[in-house]
Amino acid sequence: MSNLPIYLDYNATTPCDPQVVETMLPYFTTQFGNAASRQHALGWQAEEAVDYARQQVAALVGADATEIIFTSGATESNNLALKGAVEMYAGKGNHIITCVTEHKAVLDACKHLEKQGVAVTYLPVDEKGLIDLGQLEAAILPATILIAIMYANNETGVIQPVQAIGRIAKQHNVLFFTDATQAVGKIPVQVMTDEIDIMSFSAHKLYGPKGVGALYVRRKNPRVRLTAQIDGGGHERGLRSGTLNVPGIAGLGKAAELCRLQLAAEGQRLSQLRDKLEGALLELGGVSVNGDREHRLPHVTNLAFQYIEGNALMLGFNKHIAVATGSACTSASMEPSFVLKALGLADELARSSLRFSLGRFTTEEEIDYTIQKVSETVQTLRKLHPLNS
Numbered sequence: 030m031s032n033l034p035i036y037l038d039y040n041a042t043t044p045c046d047p048q049v050v051e052t053m054l055p056y057f058t059t060q061f062g063n064a065a066s067r068q069h070a071l072g073w074q075a076e077e078a079v080d081y082a083r084q085q086v087a088a089l090v091g092a093d094a095t096e097i098i099f100t101s102g103a104t105e106s107n108n109l110a111l112k113g114a115v116e117m118y119a120g121k122g123n124h125i126i127t128c129v130t131e132h133k134a135v136l137d138a139c140k141h142l143e144k145q146g147v148a149v150t151y152l153p154v155d156e157k158g159l160i161d162l163g164q165l166e167a168a169i170l171p172a173t174i175l176i177a178i179m180y181a182n183n184e185t186g187v188i189q190p191v192q193a194i195g196r197i198a199k200q201h202n203v204l205f206f207t208d209a210t211q212a213v214g215k216i217p218v219q220v221m222t223d224e225i226d227i228m229s230f231s232a233h234k235l236y237g238p239k240g241v242g243a244l245y246v247r248r249k250n251p252r253v254r255l256t257a258q259i260d261g262g263g264h265e266r267g268l269r270s271g272t273l274n275v276p277g278i279a280g281l282g283k284a285a286e287l288c289r290l291q292l293a294a295e296g297q298r299l300s301q302l303r304d305k306l307e308g309a310l311l312e313l314g315g316v317s318v319n320g321d322r323e324h325r326l327p328h329v330t331n332l333a334f335q336y337i338e339g340n341a342l343m344l345g346f347n348k349h350i351a352v353a354t355g356s357a358c359t360s361a362s363m364e365p366s367f368v369l370k371a372l373g374l375a376d377e378l379a380r381s382s383l384r385f386s387l388g389r390f391t392t393e394e395e396i397d398y399t400i401q402k403v404s405e406t407v408q409t410l411r412k413l414h415p416l417n418s
């Protein structure tokens with residue numbers, strides 16, 4: 030293999046598509062205007078670029094362009110959604126419902142809100158990583174203002190029953206917010222059919238640049254209102270002040286367009302490669318898939334390797350293949366993944382789990398190499414394991 034290491038960590042971040050970079054470049058130099066400068070052509074050009082990107086992003090998720098707010102990424106979008114809704118709807122109630130396997134950007138924002146007196150229900154997941162809709166419905170109280178359930182999990186790729194959640198939320202007159210960072214651009218996410226009221230996503234997970242993201246905020250049926258968390262200047266309809274990151278936004282727009290055009294074919298190509306990888310590694314024996322295999326992103330597999338020490342497994346091939354352990358990437362300690370533990374995995378098995386996430390530049394040759402390298406490492410390490418001798 031010439032291009033080592035092989036990158037199979039697309040859920041952590043994606044490279045920018047070269048066409049995205051090309052789209053961004055003029056906005057750093059010749060077309061450097063401030064999109065809020067209404068008095069001259071440089072400002073108008075920048076505003077036009079932002080408007081165009083807003084349409085490209087809206088088209089990807091079936092929204093209206095006026096419903097897209099640009100932010101610095103999904104972490105900010107999640108914070109704005111949660112804190113902005115809690116603040117805006119304080120008169121209605123102070124209870125939100127979320128789930129134990131959410132991204133830290135949701136869980137930590139919820140913890141922050143709890144300190145301020147907000148009641149938070151954390152729904153469990155079953156051994157497949159899915160929430161129970163009956164439990165969700167039972168958790169709704171008169172004081173509930175928001176249901177926050179992610180679209181697809183970043184570690185396992187498991188897709189929640191979003192459409193059903195949206196319907197339940199609507200029936201109970203509760204807002205439905207979803208962190209769709211891992212789903213948008215990969216599978217068909219449509220805010221109308223999925224009955225989503227608020228949705229966050231990020232450019233760097235869909236072949237755009239880092240540091241730019243979006244929040245979809247529904248404008249009708251119902252009209253969602255959020256309290257801004259960053260004040261000053263009134264940009265983005267007053268929801269997110271600050272001079273717009275024009276190159277980044279233009280890049281996100283282009284990235285969204287490319288994803289929209291390639292989504293169906295890429296989903297098929299990647300699921301075939303993923304299934305090839307997964308199938309070959311399952312044949313080693315003592316390997317199992319973490320999370321539901323049916324309701325899952327096409328490009329992700331999270332595998333538990335029995336009778337192996339997790340660290341050793343990584344060290345065995347991480348010079349050649351970039352993958353992630355199941356554990357949260359935020360933590361330098363070897364804490365086992367809270368997501369995998371929520372599925373009921375013992376600490377040891379959670380530690381010896383690996384997430385393989387494929388993407389646009391993954392080739393079959395790379396998958397073949399990965400199968401060979403991981404299989405070798407697993408077989409070598411198992412010979413050393415006391416339970417095998």
Ligand SMILES: *Cc1c(COP(=O)(O)O)cnc(C)c1O
Pocket residue numbers: 040041101102103104105132134179181182183208209210211230231232233234240241242
């Ligand atoms: C990556 C990720 C985030 C954070 O996105 P940033 O743009 O890096 O802040 C939030 N939620 C999920 C599910 C993610 O995968």
